[in-house]
Amino acid sequence: xxxxxxxxxxxLLRDIYGDIAAAVVDTLLKYGRLTIQLISRYSxxxxxxxxRVLVPLVQNRxxxxxxxxxxxxxxxxxxxxxxxxxNIVRSGVFVSFVxxxxxxxxxxxxIVKNLLLYGHFRVSDYLTPQLPSQAAASKSAAAxxxxxxxxxxxxxxxFHPESDLYMRIxxxxxxxxxxSKAVSEAKREVQAHAEATEEFTVLKRIHDDVNDGLVxxxxxxxxxxxxxxxxxxxxxxxxxxxxxxxxxxxxxxVVLMRAQILVQLVSxxxxxxxxxxxxxxxxxxxxxxxxxxxxxxxxxxxTSLEILRNLDPDLDLGRAVTEGSNKKRxxxxxxxxxxxxxxxxxxxxxxxxxxxxxxGNNISDHHFNEEDVDDEDDEDHIYDSAADNSRIEQLxxxxxxxxxxxxxxxxxxxxxxxxxxxxxxxxTLTARVRELEYDKLITQKQGAIAxxxxxxxxxxxxxxxxxxxRIALLPPKDIRAQLTALHEIGCLDxxxxxxxxxxxxxxxxxxxxxxxxxxxxxxxQAVAKTxxxxxxxxxxxxxxxxxxxxxxxxxxxDVRRDEANMLTPAExxxxxxxxxxxxxxxxxxxxxxxxxxxxxxx
Amino acid sequence: xxxxxxxxxxxxARAASQPYAxxxxxxASSGSSSGSMHLLENLSQPAQTMYNKxxxxxxxxxxxxQSELTELVGISDPLRLMGLIQENMNMGLVKMLHQGDxxxxxxxxxxxxxxxxxxxxxxxxxxxxxxxxxxEGIWTKTIKAKTNLxxxxxxxxxxxxxxxxxxxxxxxxxxxxxKIYMLASLQPSIDVxxxxxxxxxxxxxxFISSLLSIVFRYIMSESFPTEEDRRRLPPPASKKTNxxxxxxxxxxxxxxxxxxxxxxxxxxxxxxxxxxxIRTSGITTVELAQSDIKALLDVLVYDGKIETIDxxxxxxxILGATVDDETSVQASEFDSIWSYGPFL
Numbered sequence: 001x002x003x004x005x006x007x008x009x010x011x012l013l014r015d016i017y018g019d020i021a022a023a024v025v026d027t028l029l030k031y032g033r034l035t036i037q038l039i040s041r042y043s044x045x046x047x048x049x050x051x052r053v054l055v056p057l058v059q060n061r062x063x064x065x066x067x068x069x070x071x072x073x074x075x076x077x078x079x080x081x082x083x084x085x086x087n088i089v090r091s092g093v094f095v096s097f098v099x100x101x102x103x104x105x106x107x108x109x110x111i112v113k114n115l116l117l118y119g120h121f122r123v124s125d126y127l128t129p130q131l132p133s134q135a136a137a138s139k140s141a142a143a144x145x146x147x148x149x150x151x152x153x154x155x156x157x158x159f160h161p162e163s164d165l166y167m168r169i170x171x172x173x174x175x176x177x178x179x180s181k182a183v184s185e186a187k188r189e190v191q192a193h194a195e196a197t198e199e200f201t202v203l204k205r206i207h208d209d210v211n212d213g214l215v216x217x218x219x220x221x222x223x224x225x226x227x228x229x230x231x232x233x234x235x236x237x238x239x240x241x242x243x244x245x246x247x248x249x250x251x252x253x254v255v256l257m258r259a260q261i262l263v264q265l266v267s268x269x270x271x272x273x274x275x276x277x278x279x280x281x282x283x284x285x286x287x288x289x290x291x292x293x294x295x296x297x298x299x300x301x302x303t304s305l306e307i308l309r310n311l312d313p314d315l316d317l318g319r320a321v322t323e324g325s326n327k328k329r330x331x332x333x334x335x336x337x338x339x340x341x342x343x344x345x346x347x348x349x350x351x352x353x354x355x356x357x358x359x360g361n362n363i364s365d366h367h368f369n370e371e372d373v374d375d376e377d378d379e380d381h382i383y384d385s386a387a388d389n390s391r392i393e394q395l396x397x398x399x400x401x402x403x404x405x406x407x408x409x410x411x412x413x414x415x416x417x418x419x420x421x422x423x424x425x426x427x428t429l430t431a432r433v434r435e436l437e438y439d440k441l442i443t444q445k446q447g448a449i450a451x452x453x454x455x456x457x458x459x460x461x462x463x464x465x466x467x468x469x470r471i472a473l474l475p476p477k478d479i480r481a482q483l484t485a486l487h488e489i490g491c492l493d494x495x496x497x498x499x500x501x502x503x504x505x506x507x508x509x510x511x512x513x514x515x516x517x518x519x520x521x522x523x524x525q526a527v528a529k530t531x532x533x534x535x536x537x538x539x540x541x542x543x544x545x546x547x548x549x550x551x552x553x554x555x556x557x558d559v560r561r562d563e564a565n566m567l568t569p570a571e572x573x574x575x576x577x578x579x580x581x582x583x584x585x586x587x588x589x590x591x592x593x594x595x596x597x598x599x600x601x602x
Numbered sequence: 603x604x605x606x607x608x609x610x611x612x613x614x615a616r617a618a619s620q621p622y623a624x625x626x627x628x629x630a631s632s633g634s635s636s637g638s639m640h641l642l643e644n645l646s647q648p649a650q651t652m653y654n655k656x657x658x659x660x661x662x663x664x665x666x667x668q669s670e671l672t673e674l675v676g677i678s679d680p681l682r683l684m685g686l687i688q689e690n691m692n693m694g695l696v697k698m699l700h701q702g703d704x705x706x707x708x709x710x711x712x713x714x715x716x717x718x719x720x721x722x723x724x725x726x727x728x729x730x731x732x733x734x735x736x737x738e739g740i741w742t743k744t745i746k747a748k749t750n751l752x753x754x755x756x757x758x759x760x761x762x763x764x765x766x767x768x769x770x771x772x773x774x775x776x777x778x779x780x781k782i783y784m785l786a787s788l789q790p791s792i793d794v795x796x797x798x799x800x801x802x803x804x805x806x807x808x809f810i811s812s813l814l815s816i817v818f819r820y821i822m823s824e825s826f827p828t829e830e831d832r833r834r835l836p837p838p839a840s841k842k843t844n845x846x847x848x849x850x851x852x853x854x855x856x857x858x859x860x861x862x863x864x865x866x867x868x869x870x871x872x873x874x875x876x877x878x879x880i881r882t883s884g885i886t887t888v889e890l891a892q893s894d895i896k897a898l899l900d901v902l903v904y905d906g907k908i909e910t911i912d913x914x915x916x917x918x919x920i921l922g923a924t925v926d927d928e929t930s931v932q933a934s935e936f937d938s939i940w941s942y943g944p945f946l
Contacts, residue, residue, distance in 0.1 A: 268922055270862060271859070272858065272860050273858065273860045274862070400866070404865035404911075406913070407910075455903075455904040455906065459904070471897075473807075473810050473898075475805045
């Protein structure tokens with residue numbers, strides 16, 4: 001039921017682009033693909049208005065158009081692209097992301113904000129109205145963002161709906177395969193489909209090229225795009241192609257958000273130092289990751305040396321891992337022997353009490369006694385070459401901690417060259433992240449018992465109530481209420497297995513099971529519905545604060561510039577309250593958007 | 603409990619088809635509950651001797667094969683032996699059973715035999731089935747099916763037996779609606795009462811949850827390095843500000859509050875270790891087997907509090923898990939999603 005997503009989308013448009021835009025998109029969503037005349041007929045708006053309003057919509061690629069060659073005339077049909085309109089919600093996060101990542105690049109946030117406003121622009125158009133100093137800064141900022149693929153170039157085909165593009169390619173391919181008696185129609189079509197899919201995939205990945213939108217600066221010609229594969233080529237000799245058209249790359253944004261979520265998870269599950277290491281791993285992989293759901297078979301490997309090279313040199317890797325005293329190891333020094341006794345009367349503290357800054361001595365298993373002294377010295381000389389060895393061992397220790405957990409395989413070791421080759425299996429990892437997130441939601445709504453039951457059912461496949469009660473060590477009466485509640489929210493489903501030929505309820509087995517995809521889909525819809533309500537509330541608060549006079553007063557330029565003096569204390573208070581509410585709701589929407597990202601986009 | 607099968611109907615014409623056959627020639631004083639000697643008195647001298655020998659020479663409940671009996675009484679003539687056995691059986695003092703293909707005999711205590719004699723035929727039949735079910739107990743419907751008696755008859759017998767306190771009614775854990783009967787003297791088997799988790803046929807949730815938290819705390823204490831471990835580590839390297847500009851100046855300083863064991867740490871607690879801990883701690887008087895501990899650990903895994911290492915060889919607590927299921931600060935974060943009533 002994309003119903004709530006569509007509602008949200010229309011709401012967003014109404015707020016930002018106005019009622020007419022919202023009405024047009026609403027019509028398009030209701031009826032599908034329409035020509036302008038039809039839009040006018042269904043929405044009861046005059047054609048000229050629609051034409052005017054379609055301009056920003058097409059510019060932002062909220063509405064895609066298609067001109068059918070055969071139909072003749074320029075009867076263009078329009079389709080609304082919900083996903084892209086939804087991305088408006090993410091605009092704030094996008095800007096703050098850019099600010100975080102490139103704090104020194106002056107022109108970067110401006111570029112992003114302008115792109116959010118205009119949808120896309122040509123580089124030359126952007127640079128011309130600026131002062132020369134600004135222009136230089138903008139140029140380098142654009143080059144940087146392009147290299148990181150947060151921006152991409154737009155080609156003309158990206159204004160068309162994907163299905164039409166595919167059909168065109170397919171028809172062309174079909175025509176190219178000669179008819180012959182030997183090959184049947186069906187076979188021709190199959191082959192055409194295969195070729196078309198291939199070509200289409202290449203077309204979609206056209207931005208994956210490293211030098212997309214960039215040209216060599218020394219060389220003046222704008223069309224020399226080298227097919228280079230070196231990823232470390234961030235030399236200043238590359239600059240933006242003036243004739244390129246830029247747009248925001250939301251796919252890459254999702255990749256970066258995913259990295260952030262994973263790092264947060266590591267930080268929670270293992271620790272902060274390992275999380276820093278993991279972030280570095282993801283950063284090393286990032287240039288080769290273009291979108292989250294990537295169907296290529298190539299796995300991306302990173303070597304330990306590469307990670308080590310890019311790791312923040314101030315990061316003290318040794319401070320987090322300890323062997324711990326234990327009875328099986330021989331101790332050379334007395335301090336450790338006494339340590340062993342102290343540990344035996346184990347303390348009851350949970351790991352969350354480890355708040356003081358802790359010193360770490362990290363020693364790998366078999367090097368224990370010999371390297372002991374060396375490591376102590378090496379801690380102080382991090383840049384010694386001898387120390388480098390132990391640092392890579394420390395790094396490998398953290399990486400192996402990330403890979404040892406079978407329930408949450410953050411990373412996987414695949415080889416030995418370069419100090420150790422590692423890869424990340426994103427599919428399993430994100431599936432697991434989704435499970436954890438969903439568990440968290442269910443716990444918040446239904447309670448811990450329900451979550452226990454869900455996990456058991458997930459583990460066992462299909463299971464009946466009695467078995468469930470036995471495994472969960474809970475009385476059957478209590479369980480039943482929880483199960484029905486979970487059933488109502490779409491988390492669980494029932495399978496009937498009749499015992500006899502009749503379907504009497506007393507003579508059938510009822511097995512509970514959990515289907516992740518449908519459960520998540522149902523939940524995402526609820527999230528969309530919540531976002532709709534949230535946003536409506538924001539609009540309401542903004543439009544009709546308690547005192548409309550404040551809002552109109554704020555529209556004045558002089559007031560806006562100098563709020564501190566131009567407003568009375570009461571007005572300021574009122575303003576603070578209204579702004580605070582708006583902020584709260586916007587922050588809430590961002591959290592909900594994160595959920596959508598995890599379940600739909602990741 | 604000796605391994606006896608329920609006495610099957612003997613195919614041969616001789617001997618009793620029902621375990622407690624009424625005497626073929628009713629003694630003059632049947633129906634009255636006189637002293638136990640009374641039964642013996644009705645036997646001939648050799649039969650009495652045989653019976654006494656059977657009772658006294660072997661521990662109670664011992665099953666005699668025919669050859670053993672021959673040896674016992676010293677009478678090798680099978681016919682005569684049979685006669686003596688028959689006499690005892692008539693008085694209900696000896697019971698015949700199947701053991702595999704052979705017939706064998708068991709001596710019944712005089713009190714028990716008295717009991718049987720004083721019952722009616724139906725009651726005796728019902729009693730025998732209940733007795734044969736041992737510690738498992740038997741369901742009324744099964745009694746009805748096996749004895750082929752009418753429901754009301756069965757009920758009457760059961761009531762009579764219960765009033766005489768020969769049998770008792772227990773509640774099963776698996777089938778709470780069934781009426782299960784067993785001999786008053788016996789203790790119900792684990793199967794029926796459900797094991798250590800059940801008290802009075804009810805799941806003892808408090809006991810379980812307290813055990814769960816104890817086990818969890820123990821595992822938690824073994825999963826992460828303790829205070830002492832931390833303190834022995836050398837002091838942090840002083841942050842060097844070298845000439846090279848670091849790439850990300852504005853990255854927040856990391857809070858060094860992580861302490862973990864390395865990936866190859868082998869000393870997380872295993873089931874045996876945990877079992878030992880529970881046993882020696884004396885938390886509970888109930889005896890817990892390793893399988894019970896495993897059940898507890900599974901529940902903790904399903905609660906998301908611990909995880910298995912090496913596919914179940916050892917267990918480790920999950921960082922951030924708490925003993926109680928208190929909802930964290932984050933909990934209210936998504937309340938709004940759910941406040942719009944049941945979904946869609």
